[in-house]
Amino acid sequence: MIKLKxxxxxxxxxxxxxxxxxxSLHRDLKTYAEILxxxxxxxxxxxxxxxxxMLERFIATDCGFAKARRIPDPDP
Incomplete structure (x- = not known):
């Protein structure tokens, strides 16, 4: 079995x-949907x-984004 994200x-x-x-991206999305x-x-x-x-998964697993979210903005 294939493990998809x-x-x-x-x-x-x-x-x-x-x-x-x-x-090309649309073709990849279509293929991904078929496999899923x-x-x-x-x-x-x-x-x-x-x-x-996919965007939610990308954001949830982006360590740099998570770290940046925790650091308060110095120029509010």
């Missing part, structure tokens, strides 16, 4: 976002639904 996408109310992606669906036994989700959980 994302878990299955929760079925919540969608929010409309307009975003322009390079074609196959690994979780669910149908592939729309690639756009991966963007928010």
């Amino acid at each position: 994302l878990s299955p996408i929760a079925d919540d109310r969608p929010v409309k976002v307009t975003l322009e992606l390079p074609a 669906g196959r690994e979780s036994g669910q149908p592939a989700t729309e690639p756009v639904r991966l963007i928010v959980p």
